[in-house]
Amino acid sequence: MRIDKDVIEAANERLRADHEADYAALGHKLERRGVSIDAVTRKVSAFSVAVPSWGVGTGGTRFARFPGAGEPRGIFEKLDDCAVINDLGRATPAVSLHYPWDKADPADLLAKGEELGLAFDAMNSNTFQDHPDDPRQPLSYKFGSLSHVDAAVRAQAVEHNLETVELGAAIGSKALTVWVGDGSNFPGQSDLGRSFERYLDAMKGITGRLPDDWRIFSEHKMYEPAFYSTVMADWGTSLMTAMELGPKAFCLVDLGHHAPNVNIEQIVSRLIHAGKLGGFHFNDSKYGDDDLDAGSIDPFRLFLVFNELVEAGGRLDALHPSYMIDQSHNVTDPIESLIRSASEIRRAYAQALLVDRQALRGHQDENDVMMASETLKAGFRLDVEPILARARLDAGGAIDPVAAYRTSGYRVRVASERPAARASGGGIV
Numbered sequence: 001m002r003i004d005k006d007v008i009e010a011a012n013e014r015l016r017a018d019h020e021a022d023y024a025a026l027g028h029k030l031e032r033r034g035v036s037i038d039a040v041t042r043k044v045s046a047f048s049v050a051v052p053s054w055g056v057g058t059g060g061t062r063f064a065r066f067p068g069a070g071e072p073r074g075i076f077e078k079l080d081d082c083a084v085i086n087d088l089g090r091a092t093p094a095v096s097l098h099y100p101w102d103k104a105d106p107a108d109l110l111a112k113g114e115e116l117g118l119a120f121d122a123m124n125s126n127t128f129q130d131h132p133d134d135p136r137q138p139l140s141y142k143f144g145s146l147s148h149v150d151a152a153v154r155a156q157a158v159e160h161n162l163e164t165v166e167l168g169a170a171i172g173s174k175a176l177t178v179w180v181g182d183g184s185n186f187p188g189q190s191d192l193g194r195s196f197e198r199y200l201d202a203m204k205g206i207t208g209r210l211p212d213d214w215r216i217f218s219e220h221k222m223y224e225p226a227f228y229s230t231v232m233a234d235w236g237t238s239l240m241t242a243m244e245l246g247p248k249a250f251c252l253v254d255l256g257h258h259a260p261n262v263n264i265e266q267i268v269s270r271l272i273h274a275g276k277l278g279g280f281h282f283n284d285s286k287y288g289d290d291d292l293d294a295g296s297i298d299p300f301r302l303f304l305v306f307n308e309l310v311e312a313g314g315r316l317d318a319l320h321p322s323y324m325i326d327q328s329h330n331v332t333d334p335i336e337s338l339i340r341s342a343s344e345i346r347r348a349y350a351q352a353l354l355v356d357r358q359a360l361r362g363h364q365d366e367n368d369v370m371m372a373s374e375t376l377k378a379g380f381r382l383d384v385e386p387i388l389a390r391a392r393l394d395a396g397g398a399i400d401p402v403a404a405y406r407t408s409g410y411r412v413r414v415a416s417e418r419p420a421a422r423a424s425g426g427g428i429v
Helices: 005-031 037-046 075-089 106-116 151-171 192-207 235-245 264-274 299-312 314-319 334-353 357-365 369-381 385-394 401-408 410-417
Strands: 094-096 175-178 215-219 249-254 277-282 322-325
Touching: 005 037, 005 385, 005 401, 037 334, 037 385, 075 094, 075 106, 075 334, 075 401, 075 410, 106 151, 151 175, 151 192, 175 192, 192 215, 192 235, 215 235, 215 277, 235 249, 235 264, 249 264, 264 277, 264 299, 264 314, 277 314, 299 314, 299 334, 299 369, 322 334, 334 369, 334 385, 334 401, 357 369, 401 410
Parallel strands: 175 215, 215 249, 249 277, 277 322
Antiparallel strands: none
């Protein structure tokens, strides 16, 4: 079912001459600035981002979900689709699993990953919905999980997270991402202080039983499904949590989990300073937590985030953050969206690498506002597509991965093999 290498090679051959000319032209332009295009390309090639297993299915709103053709029916077909994304884009060699959605025998998961050339990134637990078919989770999370007033529900949520860690450890994962929907919809519904204290106590029960080489990421979200108060509402709460939980605990930044116009790149800078930046969930938003394709709405903001990451240098290297895409694909082919998003994330990284940092610092120190701004934007304005294409090409991928994907006919083939899914009510895959 995967993409035939001959299809990729044929697609590349049609574009090779133009690509070589574009790469050479950009190389000459960068050389005048004292920058080696090949050195930048090597750095871009080394940067990878994980794809979410749930992202290869069609997402949905609170009102409806409209299934796409050839949707994967389980984790192994999800992994097939994830392998196609990496075959073409060569930027996504790891997959992040969601438990219990992706529950399977660890030996089978490892074998499938080896077959497809995929590794496994951070694990994601699920206590934001009930699991009536899981005998280990008979209690409801309707009124919370790790912060629930009932100690039995909290204990169940803790054990579920530890089960997630157990599966992850068996397949080579080294981190657990914890996001909970705990909160309240009405003032007075929940004691704001006590609910946070219960959450911290439960998180300590998880963190204290992590393997020695594991990390735990606390993920904040301003709202939804709790619209008045959310237990993990913002980066400050996440940082407080990570500080209290100790050296294994870090903060995860989802680009959509902020109020409109919040300065996310400043949050990133602060978390680096605190030594608590654990990683990212990349997506984009227009109005709220829209989970749109990364870079599709505000590519400049994505660039500004990477500007802070590149500026951090060795401080960031010491944190070795985890990078993952987290999107909901309601009207596009998920494979195409994830290919494009991985490319846009690399684009922002390449642009940030091309900022003249010595000149930028000089203008900043001289309070030359205009030239500091222009120096930063000069990196953003550069068309780095030839660098992204060369990184893909050198790794065996496609110069134009979406075009090669469409030429391959993969979606038509899997649609003929996988029964059509029924339309349903709201919710994500």
